[in-house]
Amino acid sequence: MTVFTLSWRYLWSRPLATALNLLLLALGLASVAFVLIARDQVERAFERDLAGIDLVVGAKGSPMQLILAGVFHLDVPPGNIALADVQALEQHPQVAQLIPLSLGDNLQGFRIVGTTVAYPQHYAAKLQQGAWWAAPMEAVLGAQVARATGLVLGQAFFGAHGLGQGGMAHDEALYRVTGVLAPCGCVLDRLVLTATESVWKVHDDMHATDDMTDEDREAIAADREVTVALIRYNSPLAAVSLPRFINDSTALQAAAPAVEITRLLSMVGVGTRVFQGLGVVLLGVAALSVFIALWSAVRERRGDLAMLRMLGASPLKVGALLLCEALWLAVMACVLGLLTAHGLAALLAELLMAEQSLALSGWQWVHTVVWVPVLALGVALLAAGLPALSAYRLDVMPLLNSR
Amino acid sequence: MIQARGVAFAYPAGQLLCFDDVSVEQGGTLLLRGPSGSGKSTWLALVAGLLTPSAGVLRVADQDLAALNRSARDHWRARHVGFLPQKLHLSDALTVADNLALVYFAAGLPVDRSAIAQGLAALGVADLANRKPTQLSGGQAQRVALARALLLRPRVVLVDEPTASLDDAACATALQRLQRSAQACGATLVVATHDARVLQALPQAQVLAFHASAVGAAA
Numbered sequence: 001m002t003v004f005t006l007s008w009r010y011l012w013s014r015p016l017a018t019a020l021n022l023l024l025l026a027l028g029l030a031s032v033a034f035v036l037i038a039r040d041q042v043e044r045a046f047e048r049d050l051a052g053i054d055l056v057v058g059a060k061g062s063p064m065q066l067i068l069a070g071v072f073h074l075d076v077p078p079g080n081i082a083l084a085d086v087q088a089l090e091q092h093p094q095v096a097q098l099i100p101l102s103l104g105d106n107l108q109g110f111r112i113v114g115t116t117v118a119y120p121q122h123y124a125a126k127l128q129q130g131a132w133w134a135a136p137m138e139a140v141l142g143a144q145v146a147r148a149t150g151l152v153l154g155q156a157f158f159g160a161h162g163l164g165q166g167g168m169a170h171d172e173a174l175y176r177v178t179g180v181l182a183p184c185g186c187v188l189d190r191l192v193l194t195a196t197e198s199v200w201k202v203h204d205d206m207h208a209t210d211d212m213t214d215e216d217r218e219a220i221a222a223d224r225e226v227t228v229a230l231i232r233y234n235s236p237l238a239a240v241s242l243p244r245f246i247n248d249s250t251a252l253q254a255a256a257p258a259v260e261i262t263r264l265l266s267m268v269g270v271g272t273r274v275f276q277g278l279g280v281v282l283l284g285v286a287a288l289s290v291f292i293a294l295w296s297a298v299r300e301r302r303g304d305l306a307m308l309r310m311l312g313a314s315p316l317k318v319g320a321l322l323l324c325e326a327l328w329l330a331v332m333a334c335v336l337g338l339l340t341a342h343g344l345a346a347l348l349a350e351l352l353m354a355e356q357s358l359a360l361s362g363w364q365w366v367h368t369v370v371w372v373p374v375l376a377l378g379v380a381l382l383a384a385g386l387p388a389l390s391a392y393r394l395d396v397m398p399l400l401n402s403r
Numbered sequence: 404m405i406q407a408r409g410v411a412f413a414y415p416a417g418q419l420l421c422f423d424d425v426s427v428e429q430g431g432t433l434l435l436r437g438p439s440g441s442g443k444s445t446w447l448a449l450v451a452g453l454l455t456p457s458a459g460v461l462r463v464a465d466q467d468l469a470a471l472n473r474s475a476r477d478h479w480r481a482r483h484v485g486f487l488p489q490k491l492h493l494s495d496a497l498t499v500a501d502n503l504a505l506v507y508f509a510a511g512l513p514v515d516r517s518a519i520a521q522g523l524a525a526l527g528v529a530d531l532a533n534r535k536p537t538q539l540s541g542g543q544a545q546r547v548a549l550a551r552a553l554l555l556r557p558r559v560v561l562v563d564e565p566t567a568s569l570d571d572a573a574c575a576t577a578l579q580r581l582q583r584s585a586q587a588c589g590a591t592l593v594v595a596t597h598d599a600r601v602l603q604a605l606p607q608a609q610v611l612a613f614h615a616s617a618v619g620a621a622a
Contacts, residue, residue, distance in 0.1 A: 009496055303492045
């Protein structure tokens with residue numbers, strides 16, 4: 001029989017109060033932990049998808065929309081840009097690499113992205129089966145796309161017009177699957193990749209009429225467009241001059257993802273602070289409730305505790321007994337709270353995945369969560385402090401005063 | 404063995420309580436007699452080492468209590484003093500056996516389950532080991548509490564008002580049992596009581612009388 005086992009027995013001698021306190025503490029800790037986990041996961045997902053993209057170039061409009069559409073594929077793009085402008089930009093001395101993306105069609109809500117092989121290579125994506133596209137109308141599926149659509153190598157599919165689910169099917173846009181990507185936990189998982197020329201071809205065909213002359217076709221070819229261009233800088237110095245150059249002297253818009261993400265997270269930050277505030281309030285209530293429970297336990301068990309002193313237990317031991325009860329609560333609430341928080345994060349990840357949004361993982365260890373046990377211990381010790389002190393100072397004399 | 408010479412205790416409020424000298428040999432029986440508030444509890448607390456005398460010499464079980472500091476007295480009390488309070492104070496959160504195990508916990512010793520079983524058997528309550536104190540009758544509970552007091556074979560057993568709620572027949576058996584049990588482990592028995600039946604049942608016991616007048620403005 002130790003302080004630990006005995007305090008455990010005392011704790012569960014009042015099962016209802018203990019369960020309620022446990023619930024309160026666990027809920028408070030869960031909401032604090034959930035915010036920490038979710039924020040970390042969202043930041044991580046953003047960072048992974050950003051993967052060193054320094055600048056996103058697209059049509060004039062909202063820079064955040066451009067980033068959300070071009071990098072994370074969460075929003076619609078502001079418009080298209082002329083291929084000629086992009087090609088000119090590619091020659092700019094401060095541009096190390098430029099990856100063009102052409103959007104416009106989808107497969108069951110998964111975006112079909114016309115690009116070059118440089119795009120998957122930028123994310124170091126590996127093929128699980130098959131090969132990269134070699135010709136227009138060949139497509140490589142992201143891991144989530146392959147799982148959701150059930151398409152396998154060699155099968156064909158029609159692209160649908162637009163970026164969301166539904167949209168008119170292009171009868172002429174018949175793609176063939178040549179490869180499937182291994183899961184990367186990044187944006188590629190939910191994309192269908194193909195050659196830029198595929199997207200052009202689909203839309204050329206859509207606008208083409210039978211009586212078009214070769215001249216007309218050339219005119220269309222001269223008007224080629226892409227949707228966005230992802231740029232890596234040659235040197236960090238480019239960050240100072242290149243965006244300004246693009247925004248001021250071309251018809252294009254340049255947006256720095258790092259800046260826009262910081263802005264986005266600070267906007268979302270209000271929501272997370274509210275949620276975290278709620279968690280802190282819950283923890284406060286839990287602390288109060290644990291305090292009341294322990295305080296009444298000391299009063300109820302005054303005789304038992306005095307008897308322990310009479311049996312030779314030191315005041316320290318009697319006080320430790322009370323502290324230990326709070327400690328047990330903290331440990332159990334911590335485990336419960338963390339499980340709940342990770343479970344909720346996993347649920348959130350499922351929901352986002354079903355919506356073809358950010359790729360999160362609920363069960364990943366997040367190092368900031370070490371604060372949760374610290375918080376739990378802090379709350380428990382705070383609540384147990386006064387009861388433990390009163391147990392420590394317990395007067396044994398009333399036990400001897402027979403009345 | 405208990406020897407008290409010139410023992411006095413000063414309450415924090417300032418009143419001074421002086422006690423008569425007494426000397427009980429090891430294995431003897433001492434009755435503390437007097438009305439409530441006459442200082443019996445204080446004397447018990449002094450003998451148990453819970454309070455420190457402000458004057459005089461108090462030797463209990465060959466130990467001069469003044470020579471021990473507070474934590475040493477806790478330790479000494481755990482090993483050498485058994486205590487049977489009037490309200491018994493068995494914990495309802497624990498079984499009967501675990502209530503006895505508290506003795507080891509308090510003394511910082513490893514729990515000896517076979518000693519607990521023997522202790523309960525010696526008082527005829529071995530079959531109650533797994534019950535909760537709320538499921539015991541008054542008599543059973545008192546035996547369990549006595550088993551707890553005797554578990555570590557103390558040199559001194561302090562008993563507070565053991566007969567307050569008992570009828571005459573039960574009173575006689577309870578006192579006999581007390582004396583027999585204390586003798587069985589060679590302990591000095593101290594019984595604080597204001598019950599005249601106790602004096603009749605224990606005729607050979609020494610008596611230390613407490614008078615309300617001796618207290619002055621009693622606490």
